[in-house]
Every structure is written in C-alpha cells, then in structure tokens.
Amino acid sequence: MARKSLAGEVADGLLDRIVAGELPPGSVVPGELELSSRYDVSRMTVREAIRTLTAQNILRIERGRGTFVNPLERWSSLHAVLRATSEGTDASDAAVQLIELRRMLEAGACGLAAERISDQDLAALDALVDQMREARRAQDLERFVEADLAFHDVILHASGNPFVAVLFEPLSRVLAERRSETSAVPEIQEHAIAMHVAVGEALRRRDPEAARAAMDAHMQQTLDDLRTYILNR
Numbered sequence: 001m002a003r004k005s006l007a008g009e010v011a012d013g014l015l016d017r018i019v020a021g022e023l024p025p026g027s028v029v030p031g032e033l034e035l036s037s038r039y040d041v042s043r044m045t046v047r048e049a050i051r052t053l054t055a056q057n058i059l060r061i062e063r064g065r066g067t068f069v070n071p072l073e074r075w076s077s078l079h080a081v082l083r084a085t086s087e088g089t090d091a092s093d094a095a096v097q098l099i100e101l102r103r104m105l106e107a108g109a110c111g112l113a114a115e116r117i118s119d120q121d122l123a124a125l126d127a128l129v130d131q132m133r134e135a136r137r138a139q140d141l142e143r144f145v146e147a148d149l150a151f152h153d154v155i156l157h158a159s160g161n162p163f164v165a166v167l168f169e170p171l172s173r174v175l176a177e178r179r180s181e182t183s184a185v186p187e188i189q190e191h192a193i194a195m196h197v198a199v200g201e202a203l204r205r206r207d208p209e210a211a212r213a214a215m216d217a218h219m220q221q222t223l224d225d226l227r228t229y230i231l232n233r
Contacts (some may be wrong), residue, residue, distance in 0.1 A: 010045060010048075013055060018058065020087075029066070031045045054067075057070055079170070096226065098171075099223045106165065107215045107219065110155055111208040111209070113203060117227040128147045129155070131146075136193065141180065148183065149172070150194075182222075187229060195214075195218035195222075198214045
C-alpha cells in the first residue's frame with residue numbers, strides 16, 4: 001500500500017478532530033500557522049490538506065472570515081461519513097440514519113431481485129436463515145451476524161444491478177459493527193429471523209411488490225427494535 005502523503009496525514013488528523021467533536025460543525029478551523037506547527041509540516045502542506053477536505057465539503061472557506069466545519073449532511077465523502085457514523089459522538093442519530101439509507105436502497109433492490117433471483121439464490125437464503133436459527137440456539141453471536149449480513153448480500157447481488165452492491169460494499173464494516181450490537185439482544189434475533197423468513201417467502205413467489213413490502217417491513221422492525229432495545233426511546 002502506498003504511503004500516505006503529508007497532506008493526507010494532516011487531512012486525516014483534522015478529520016479525526018472533527019469526528020471526535022473537538023471541531024464541531026460551524027467551528028473555525030485553526031489557522032495555517034497553528035496547524036503547520038501542530039503537525040510539523042509546511043504551510044503549503046496545510047493548504048493542500050484544507051483543499052482536500054474542502055473538496056469533500058467537510059470544510060468551507062469564507063473569504064475574509066476563515067475556514068469552517070460543515071455539518072455532516074453536507075459532506076460528499078462516503079469514507080468520511082462512515083468514519084463519523086462509526087466513531088463520532090452522535091452514534092444514536094447515525095444508527096437511525098443508517099437504517100433509513102438501508103430502507104431506501106434495500107427495499108428497491110429486493111423488488112428487483114424478486115424478478116431476477118435464481119433457484120440457487122433462494123436455496124442460499126433458506127440455508128442462511130437455518131444458520132441464523134442454529135446460531136441463536138447456540139448463542140453464537142458472530143455466526144448469527146455473519147448469516148444475517150450474507151442473507152442481505154445475496155439479495156443485493158440477485159437484484160442484477162451492479163451499482164447496488166458497489167454502493168453497499170463500503171458500508172459492510174459499519175453494518176457488521178451495528179449488527180453485533182443489536183443482535184446481542186435475544187428479542188431482536190427472534191424478530192430478525194421472522195422478518196428474513198417473510199422476505200424469503202415473498203422472493204420465492206417472485207412478487208416484486210410483496211418483496212419490497214417485506215423488506216420495508218423488515219427495516220421498520222429493525223428501526224423499532226433499535227429504538228426499543230438499544231436507544232430506549
């Protein structure tokens with residue numbers, strides 16, 4: 001792997017401080033002199049780092065006023081948003097927003113999959129639901145999460161749209177971390193298995209509307225469980 005440039009290291013350092021809440025949205029970024037001293041780099045390197053974060057809409061430059069941190073919803077870097085989602089201080093809000101994103105994309109993907117899914121994929125879904133049941137009985141959280149994620153991955157690929165799987169690939173690490181937290185609750189495991197069964201049945205009927213509705217209901221149940229058992233709200 002290529003070594004990160006000095007400007008890239010400074011940009012990462014600033015992003016770390018933003019994600020940690022040290023530089024919250026709307027705050028002014030320290031000046032070039034202070035940053036060059038803090039990171040022991042030239043002012044030109046600092047400028048390049050600032051340009052990098054500005055290009056990703058993480059920062060904005062206001063002439064005559066300074067450089068400011070933008071709110072998360074304005075960021076255009078998926079990598080940076082994922083870091084904020086998994087490491088930031090607003091983890092509860094981020095968890096809800098992640099389910100909202102999944103709901104928009106996965107319901108549509110499930111509808112496409114209903115028209116295109118193969119018998120082999122359907123058999124794989126059945127096997128993964130069985131694996132979830134076995135893992136629940138054995139209290140094997142890691143295996144349960146693995147089967148859960150694989151179930152959704154089969155559907156994303158069965159949609160036949162390569163962009164869908166590509167969009168979800170960067171989310172895999174965050175999804176695994178979230179599932180490990182939520183799936184530790186026995187009631188959530190029970191609900192997840194029931195919802196996966198319903199999704200599989202709709203796909204087996206090759207009914208796009210039913211498949212979309214089943215996945216949408218699954219996402220709603222996931223959101224309800226998150227609020228009830230994890231966020232307590």
